[in-house]
Amino acid sequence: MRILLISRCPPYPLHLGDRLIVYHLAEELEALGHEIDLLAFANRAEDWHEQGRYDHLFGQVRLFTEPRRSQGEYLRRALLPTARWPRRAEQSWSPEMWRAIEAALAATRYDALHLFGGIQVYEFAGALGGRPAVITPYESYSLYLRRALASASGAARLTTRVQLALARHFESWMFTPYKRVVVVSERDRDELLGLNPALPVQVIPNGVDTYHFRPRPTGRIPALLFVGNYEYAPNVDAALRLAREIFPAVRQRVPGVRLWLVGNAPPPELRALASDTIRVTGRVPDVRPYLARAGAFVSPLRLGAGIKNKVLEALAMGCPLVATPLSVDGIHVTDGHDALIADGDGLAEAVVRLLSDAALRSQLALNGRALIEREYAWEQVAAAYVGVYQSG
Numbered sequence: 001m002r003i004l005l006i007s008r009c010p011p012y013p014l015h016l017g018d019r020l021i022v023y024h025l026a027e028e029l030e031a032l033g034h035e036i037d038l039l040a041f042a043n044r045a046e047d048w049h050e051q052g053r054y055d056h057l058f059g060q061v062r063l064f065t066e067p068r069r070s071q072g073e074y075l076r077r078a079l080l081p082t083a084r085w086p087r088r089a090e091q092s093w094s095p096e097m098w099r100a101i102e103a104a105l106a107a108t109r110y111d112a113l114h115l116f117g118g119i120q121v122y123e124f125a126g127a128l129g130g131r132p133a134v135i136t137p138y139e140s141y142s143l144y145l146r147r148a149l150a151s152a153s154g155a156a157r158l159t160t161r162v163q164l165a166l167a168r169h170f171e172s173w174m175f176t177p178y179k180r181v182v183v184v185s186e187r188d189r190d191e192l193l194g195l196n197p198a199l200p201v202q203v204i205p206n207g208v209d210t211y212h213f214r215p216r217p218t219g220r221i222p223a224l225l226f227v228g229n230y231e232y233a234p235n236v237d238a239a240l241r242l243a244r245e246i247f248p249a250v251r252q253r254v255p256g257v258r259l260w261l262v263g264n265a266p267p268p269e270l271r272a273l274a275s276d277t278i279r280v281t282g283r284v285p286d287v288r289p290y291l292a293r294a295g296a297f298v299s300p301l302r303l304g305a306g307i308k309n310k311v312l313e314a315l316a317m318g319c320p321l322v323a324t325p326l327s328v329d330g331i332h333v334t335d336g337h338d339a340l341i342a343d344g345d346g347l348a349e350a351v352v353r354l355l356s357d358a359a360l361r362s363q364l365a366l367n368g369r370a371l372i373e374r375e376y377a378w379e380q381v382a383a384a385y386v387g388v389y390q391s392g
Helices: 017-031 045-049 071-079 095-107 122-128 141-151 154-171 186-195 233-253 288-293 309-316 346-355 358-375 378-389
Strands: 002-007 035-042 060-065 112-116 134-138 180-183 201-203 221-227 258-262 278-282 294-299 321-323
Touching: 002 017, 002 095, 017 035, 017 112, 017 134, 017 378, 035 095, 060 095, 071 154, 095 122, 112 122, 112 378, 134 378, 141 154, 141 186, 154 186, 180 186, 180 378, 186 201, 221 233, 221 288, 221 309, 233 258, 233 294, 233 346, 288 294, 294 309, 294 346, 309 321, 309 358, 321 346, 346 358
Parallel strands: 002 035, 002 112, 035 060, 112 134, 134 180, 180 201, 221 258, 221 294, 258 278, 294 321
Antiparallel strands: none
């Protein structure tokens, strides 16, 4: 097949989850013999210099500066039904992208059209000339904001409430022109269907590179690990919760335990926690050595939506997992079989139980890896998307 991908972002760097899925899906599709062209928005200065990292996967690649969208423009589209769907390039937020889509469709007969992103790309339905297309918004932004509202206070609570109302309004109609809407978890699907029961929503999870992330024959030590991109607020919240609440409770009962907080752009409040028992690494070239050595991967996320790549990678590496229910959205783990699922005070209890039971650690490691091989390899994800493309 010849496929046109229209994406909210380029497929690199891979520590950014919304880029990771585009990269690996394109890699699998290209390996299957499909031809792919990419039109993508760039929103980092580095984006313009990193094309060589993924150029080999595509026949053509064109990048465009992501446009700024003001709150006033959002409100205009929300309040005026006639403004929701641009009919020509000049009415869109990115006339340049609109014209590029029209030019690509005029020059090439594509077998599938696939848009990645939500508010950034939904408006280009009008540029497709009535052709059927798939859109992958990754997650429901309404779900993300609804969870954020539960923990917000003061002025932030009012702002989040307004944002949630606007997001719910948009998500009730913005995906209606598309033949299929793909999200990465059942919770995101249910949120969208609650807003628009007629929406053709399908769940296809993110995957994991099961060769790159695989168990290593190294001994594990009593260290707790959390990995995240700390430019994403839910990861900062989770890391602070782990360091300030869960880790001290575990240390009281498991002397000598350590904590590793690994990942891009740790903010000052996270870096300030570094001590002889807490390591804050910043971005590392390879997370696998940490996943191979840690006694437990602890994910205390309580904010966010979508599927968590960090959790998929931990399971793939055979790193025993303790996680909140939110952390495993879209991942079909069974508590006590593939991972330990807990929240509140139960998180520290679960970590202590895991560190104290070698047989349990071994069982979770084996079962977690088997789950990934069975359901979350990128080959299976690509096959699911090919099925969507071919469904007419």
